[in-house]
Amino acid sequence: MSAGDVFAERLLAWFDEHGRHDLPWQQDPTPYRVWVSEIMLQQTQVGTVISYYERFMRRFADVEALARADIDEVLHLWTGLGYYARGRNLHRAAVILCRDHAGRFPDSLEELTALPGIGRSTAGAILALGFSRRQPILDGNVKRVLTRVFAIGGWPGRTQVINQLWSLAEELTPDSRVADYTQAIMDLGATLCTRGKPACERCPLAGHCLAHARDETTRYPAPKPAKVKPVRQITFLLLENADGELLLQRRPPSGIWGGLWGFPECADENGLAQRLGELGLRLKQQRRLVPLRHTFSHFHLDINPVHCAVTEMPGDVADDATLCWYSGGQRLGLAAPVKKLIETTELMNDANSTMRKAG
Ligand code: SF4
Structure with missing residues (x-):
């Protein structure tokens, strides 16, 4: 069994017992529902997103309803979530999906990342969670877990570091249960491997985690370097x-x-x-x-x-x-x-x- 298999196996066993299974976007996870949740979660905590997500879905049940809506109404439902460019991009992307893709989500990374507001990780999440396609993701939670487990130094905004993390994410993503694995690694980062004080004693990866073994969890991920002062x-x-x-x-x-x-x-x-x-x-x-x-x-x-x-x-x-x-x-x-x-x-x-x- 490869190191990647062990990683996924441990994570999935933990997810089955301790992961989150009742989030609203986990019920009937269509690409549209996954997409809206991923965009809302980009800069906002799960606890805040839930009520916004449910309201949004009640009003815009599918991509056509969103595309038909007035942008003011979309932004009204976004009020309080912040980062309003997310709401505007969501609406623009819905219009494009209806115009160019008959209201259906494309299932390729290239076509998804061509839509406004969808980066590689969000596209990966839509493919993994909405289509059950084997595709890695690398959001903030996953970056934190991977930099710690593999003791990867350097600020993840640097090209060399991010490329290394993408290679690892790709290698570790299993062939089966990809949606559960994707949710599991996000959950681990959000609930145990938190920024301030990771709960290593309860972590399924503790036996493989270099940062934990070296008692250096707070070193990872490395912070953004301070700007050079004049x-x-x-x-x-x-x-x-x-x-x-x-x-x-x-x-x-x-x-x-x-x-x-x-x-x-x-x-x-x-x-x-x-x-x-x-x-x-x-x-x-x-x-x-x-x-x-x-x-x-x-x-x-x-x-x-x-x-x-x-x-x-x-x-x-x-x-x-x-x-x-x-x-x-x-x-x-x-x-x-x-x-x-x-x-x-x-x-x-x-x-x-x-x-x-x-x-
Ligand atoms: S052992 Fe600790 S630092 Fe390592 S992945 Fe688990 S929670 Fe994070």
Whole structure:
């Protein structure tokens, strides 16, 4: 007996005893009824779908009734299910089925996937459940089961991973009882092999499951990789006067660190002379400090701090309420990396100094 046979046999034995057999779309599973249920189940839990499905079927008992309906009525019955493109595609596909296929569902993968809203897995489910044809499916539940049992790493959205999963799904699908097998693997994913805490102790596949054996079930399936965040650069000017105080500037009320106090900035060191001139300061000495990175939700900010010993040019410093010389004693809202730089560079030389407005 092949590994695939053992897999299917165990799953089917579990399904006979513990699987779900009384879902509305399991009664009289015509391709139409299977199709509507599969579309509704795409982004919605079984418990929510049942009442919508029953209402939909009472109103649109077959594909002709759906094709004849006004789209507004279809969407009205979809209200609350979300992802309304599903309802619109269902209606469009029903019109095409009546126009091009005399209201009958085609029984080939190619023709089914040519219809709006029907992907390979939904087509597989229609063929397996509605026609009892041997055809694999690979919905979210099945992906979770297969990545765990075979410890398949990598995000299933990646071509290489999805191809590997389709090959496995194809190999494991048995020749007989294909409808029950399809329902069984979906049920296992929905009821035992759940996302958060799989009930491995009750799972018929536990003896074959690599993720379970390695106690690594939460590693699979791998999550979608986070988007690479862009990196921006900024130069912070740590301007220290003869009293050991640092010049801080209040940031505009909106934008990053809105309203907090930070160091004067420039795009890079080339802008240093101009910035000092604007602030009415003369450079005595400068040295680079260790760069640091601050990460926001949508980008990284690489901060290049430059420490400058400065003297004030009499009468030249702007009378600006957004500037202050900071001695360490004032209670100011500081942006996190500013606070860190003040602490780590130990530039504060007199904790009792008082704040005075620049100028
Ligand atoms: S043993 Fe656990 S992780 Fe493996 S398939 Fe079963 S429920 Fe999922």
